[in-house]
Amino acid sequence: MKKIVIIIAGIFVLGLVANEAAKSFDYIGSHKCKTCHKSEKKGAQYKKWEAGPHASAFETLKSEKSAKIATDKGLKVPAYEAPECLVCHVTGYGNGGYETQTADFWAEVTDKGKPTKDVKRMTALQSVGCEACHGAASGYKKSHKKDKALALTQGLIEPTEAVCVTCHNEKSPTYDKEKGFNFEERWKAIDHSTPKAE
Numbered sequence: 001m002k003k004i005v006i007i008i009a010g011i012f013v014l015g016l017v018a019n020e021a022a023k024s025f026d027y028i029g030s031h032k033c034k035t036c037h038k039s040e041k042k043g044a045q046y047k048k049w050e051a052g053p054h055a056s057a058f059e060t061l062k063s064e065k066s067a068k069i070a071t072d073k074g075l076k077v078p079a080y081e082a083p084e085c086l087v088c089h090v091t092g093y094g095n096g097g098y099e100t101q102t103a104d105f106w107a108e109v110t111d112k113g114k115p116t117k118d119v120k121r122m123t124a125l126q127s128v129g130c131e132a133c134h135g136a137a138s139g140y141k142k143s144h145k146k147d148k149a150l151a152l153t154q155g156l157i158e159p160t161e162a163v164c165v166t167c168h169n170e171k172s173p174t175y176d177k178e179k180g181f182n183f184e185e186r187w188k189a190i191d192h193s194t195p196k197a198e
């Protein structure tokens with residue numbers, strides 16, 4: 001009898017683990033990371049990201065260069081509305097993150113006249129944000145400060161080279177084939193490590 005109970009309990013636990021792994025998490029936006037990841041002492045991740053190339057990736061799609069690429073490709077909509085470009089220039093496109101919105105959406109305000117939560121979130125996803133590399137954060141936002149193992153089951157991703165090359169590859173119209181993608185070198189350009197304690 002005991003054995004059967006243990007086996008049933010075991011199956012139940014396995015089921016929970018599988019369920020946790022299959023769960024999908026929501027993109028909450030880089031602005032939600034700012035309060036805790038801005039001090040120099042801890043590595044100023046937010047400031048470094050803001051000053052780096054990824055924070056302006058969406059704005060880049062409004063440039064003349066982008067307009068020319070879009071025309072040459074025969075796109076029917078501007079680059080900043082084209083799925084062909086958005087997929088690598090925003091956070092979580094086609095995966096529950098950024099979506100192209102109507103003017104009515106952007107005009108949504110609270111009764112105090114401030115942009116609604118939805119508008120703020122969508123604005124924050126208009127870039128290659130923290131979550132494009134670290135994973136959608138709705139699940140791990142609370143746990144990751146203390147318990148990395150748990151956070152890894154709640155959507156936190158180890159940002160290895162494999163994550164970078166989902167965007168840094170030949171499908172990018174401006175990809176430099178000669179140069180390729182050298183992880184060590186490119187990571188140096190956006191390094192936001194936590195300073196080692198002395």
Ligand code: HEC
Nearest residue numbers: 029030032033035036042130131134137141144145148194
């Ligand atoms: C309430 C504070 C808080 C918020 C909000 C927060 N973090 Fe953190 N995060 C921490 C603390 C504390 C650590 C532990 C390391 C440290 O002290 O800097 C950490 C560590 C991390 C790590 C390193 C994990 C590891 O061990 O490899 C990543 C990646 C990270 N945070 C990403 C994010 C992202 C992305 C967001 C926004 C979606 C975010 N954090 C929001 C407090 C926070």
Ligand code: HEC
Nearest residue numbers: 053054056057060088089128132159163164167186187189
């Ligand atoms: C979601 C797509 C995406 C992911 C994932 C991504 N990048 Fe980028 N990255 C971009 C885009 C788009 C630009 C161009 C931004 C611009 O010029 O506006 C860029 C630009 C850069 C640049 C500056 C231009 C260059 O080629 O040197 C560096 C450095 C860089 N990324 C490093 C990395 C590293 C390292 C990783 C992985 C840890 C990574 N990126 C992951 C989309 C991505």
Ligand code: HEC
Nearest residue numbers: 065066069070079084085088167168171172173174175176
């Ligand atoms: C497969 C991912 C991917 C797609 C799709 C993509 N980009 Fe990019 N884009 C990148 C990355 C990564 C960079 C930075 C490194 C590079 O140039 O490859 C970048 C950089 C750029 C730059 C800056 C280049 C420079 O030299 O300053 C422009 C402009 C640009 N992309 C426009 C577009 C347009 C327009 C589209 C759609 C037609 C598009 N991208 C589609 C990933 C992508």
Ligand code: HEC
Nearest residue numbers: 030033037045046049054128129130132133159192193194
């Ligand atoms: C282009 C991809 C990319 C983006 C965007 C990005 N990170 Fe990272 N992040 C990385 C990589 C790669 C590492 C290094 C992982 C390692 O050392 O194993 C890292 C490391 C970290 C660490 C751990 C540092 C340490 O030394 O342990 C924290 C904290 C962190 N990132 C927070 C953030 C926050 C907050 C944002 C947004 C403001 C952000 N990251 C945006 C790729 C990214």
